[in-house]
Amino acid sequence: MxxxxxxxxxxxxxxxxxxxxxxxxxxxxxxxxxxxxxxxxxxxxxxxxxxxxxxxxxxxxxxxxxxxxxxxxxxxxxxxxxxxxxxxxxxxxxxxxxxxxxxxxxxxxxxxxxxxxxxxxxxxxxxxxxxxxxxxxxxxxxxxxxxxxxxxxxxxxxxxxxxxxxxxxxxxxxxxAPPRMIRSGLGDSLCRPTAQADWLLAHLLFDQPYREMPFTLLAEDEGDLFAQSDALMAGDHAAMEGLVRTLLLSGFGTAICGSSQPASQGEHLISHYADMMGGHDVPLSFHGEQIGVTTLTTARLQEAMLSAPTPVLSAETSDEADVIRTFGPELGPSCWKEFAQKRLAGEKLDAANHRIATRWPHVVERISKIVVPAGELDAVLARAGAPRAPRELSWTRSFYEAAVRGARLIRNRYTFLDLAANAGALDRLLPAII
Structure with missing residues (x-):
């Protein structure tokens, strides 16, 4: 099929x-x-x-x-x-x-x-x-x-x-191919649930465009791929074909949408931060290896926010000076230009809080239907012998905490990272989600 x-x-x-x-x-x-x-x-x-x-x-x-x-x-x-x-x-x-x-x-x-x-x-x-x-x-x-x-x-x-x-x-x-590269493809496929949840959140809170199409394309293969991650690493050709189709159909989904949004949300922003700010002393890792780790963090964050009481958002405290201080004078202005577009304040903040106050149970219900529990995603990576924690990528805890905090400043995509930060919960949740 x-x-x-x-x-x-x-x-x-x-x-x-x-x-x-x-x-x-x-x-x-x-x-x-x-x-x-x-x-x-x-x-x-x-x-x-x-x-x-x-x-x-x-x-x-x-x-x-x-x-x-x-x-x-x-x-x-x-x-x-x-x-x-x-x-x-x-x-x-x-x-x-x-x-x-x-x-x-x-x-x-x-x-x-x-x-x-x-x-x-x-x-x-x-x-x-x-x-x-x-x-x-x-x-x-x-x-x-x-x-x-x-x-x-x-x-x-x-x-x-x-x-x-x-x-x-x-x-x-x-x-x-080298096992790390196969695990990388698996890791890049693992983020379908977190990317879809982030994209759907922005749609439900801010009426941003959203499509089911990219995820319908993936539905046939995803369950088998996640269940057979050990067979994939053992060289099973049928499992490899499933991974290949998943990667292609994910790419086609973004091509049809004309945007990477169906496959790249908060989990990718954390990875991008690490790439931008890691420096030459951090050993190189494959993109998909990073996405596997950042997807687990994002999934845990989404679970925490979806199971918490209805959030109340506060005005954004990060300003242009904070963004430039975080990313430096060369990268900071570009990041600020992106972040400023989604920054919550004034009428935009009031509208978001009104939408949350009146529709949060509906938001939780819609998103809960399309996510995969973080524990199941962790098991997929474990069976494949893939990195599951920041230390396995040679990322220190302090660096990774900074990446989770700062990732949302990079791009104009409203994700659960923004929701948690705007609700004053991100710092409190860090120990549990990393």
């Missing part, structure tokens, strides 16, 4: 659960196979991408799959091979270097996962060129999204890009 949902989505025949015409996506071809060996060239050529193709990988992904794809394309295509250093930086400077190196290409072929995909996605979008991606790890849900996570001036941003024309995923290659 879940595979048919993906097929119908690509064919443009899947009904929109929110009403309106059938759902449409820009990606034309998705191939998930136990092996793609020998078919790589035809998969690319069938899309008619042009006469000159630029194949982009890094030192690691070139050895894993890039060399194989390159050999499959050599002879019938004019190919520019670009092999970036291992673990390239997803920043604007790297994007500009990539654009210069692919100037003569008609299209880009990304061979990699998160960083390589985002670099090619954004560079090709700026140059109005199509791109396809051969995935090398099931590490994130961004393969088919229309946003790219690019660092600009030290601030990690979700920049508008475009979807790949084709996505090609070899289950054998993905199952052989």
């Amino acid at each position: 879940a595979a048919r949902i993906l097929d119908r989505l690509l064919a443009g025949t899947l009904p929109d659960p929110d009403g309106g015409p059938p759902l449409q996506v820009d990606t034309k071809s998705v191939v998930i196979a136990r092996s793609l060996a020998g078919s790589e060239g035809e998969l690319v050529r069938a899309l008619g991408l042009g006469r000159t193709l630029a194949l982009v990988s890094d030192e690691t992904t070139h050895a894993v799959l890039g060399d194989r794809v390159e050999r499959a394309l050599t002879g019938r295509d004019k190919l520019i091979s670009i092999v970036l250093p291992a673990r390239p930086h997803p920043d604007y400077a790297t994007v500009e270097r990539l654009r210069a190196a692919t100037e003569s290409a008609d299209a880009l072929i990304a061979v990699g996962s998160g960083t390589i995909n985002d670099l090619c996605k954004y560079a090709s979008a700026l140059d109005k060129k199509p791109y396809v991606v051969f995935g090398t790890a099931p590490s994130m849900n961004g393969y088919v999204s229309v946003n790219a996570a690019i660092t600009v001036g030290g601030l990690k941003k979700s920049l508008t890009a475009h979807a790949p024309v084709g996505v090609f995923l070899d289950i054998g290659v993905l199952a052989a």
Whole structure:
């Protein structure tokens, strides 16, 4: 059933659960196979991408799959091979270097996962060129999204890009990826309940747009994926296919919405804070590993707020000086510009308190129906041997507490982090949710 949902989505025949015409996506071809060996060239050529193709990988992904794809394309295509250093930086400077190196290409072929995909996605979008991606790890849900996570001036941003024309995923290659990268994809999938709860909260309190569609796409696979996280790590190909579909359908959900909101809320803001403020002395961790940990914190916070008495919100105390003091003179102004848009004061605060006073039982009922208990989410990660606590990411408790407090200042998304802070409960709850 879940595979048919993906097929119908690509064919443009899947009904929109929110009403309106059938759902449409820009990606034309998705191939998930136990092996793609020998078919790589035809998969690319069938899309008619042009006469000159630029194949982009890094030192690691070139050895894993890039060399194989390159050999499959050599002879019938004019190919520019670009092999970036291992673990390239997803920043604007790297994007500009990539654009210069692919100037003569008609299209880009990304061979990699998160960083390589985002670099090619954004560079090709700026140059109005199509791109396809051969995935090398099931590490994130961004393969088919229309946003790219690019660092600009030290601030990690979700920049508008475009979807790949084709996505090609070899289950054998993905199952052989480093275990941490598989756990990362699982962690990135774990946040569906917390992201949906945060997004629905903003809708119920402030009438912000909200859709059920992204979560309907995921419903078929989520239960099995969460229940089989140990099988996933043991190399079970059926479990890997479930993870791959979940990651793709999550990305398609954000692409259809035109926003990352269905998959990125408070849990991602905590991760973004850690990326921005962690410094070079904090060991690198994969994005999805971080999201697994921050999702548990967010789920515990949501449970605490939903089970507490009706909250009464106070006027926001954090001002521009606080935000700039937290993030510094370079990042602070951008954060303040975002945070100021959701800052509660005056009539906006009065309206929020009135809505809560008159409708809080309804809010609790609606959100309680779509969350997964924090204990169950913790068990999913435990069975997979994934990080579950900040210390397992080499984050000190004091740093993580600062991240949970400061995360909401980064972006104009009202989440349970804001609700708890505005209700004067966030500091009190910190010991129980971390």
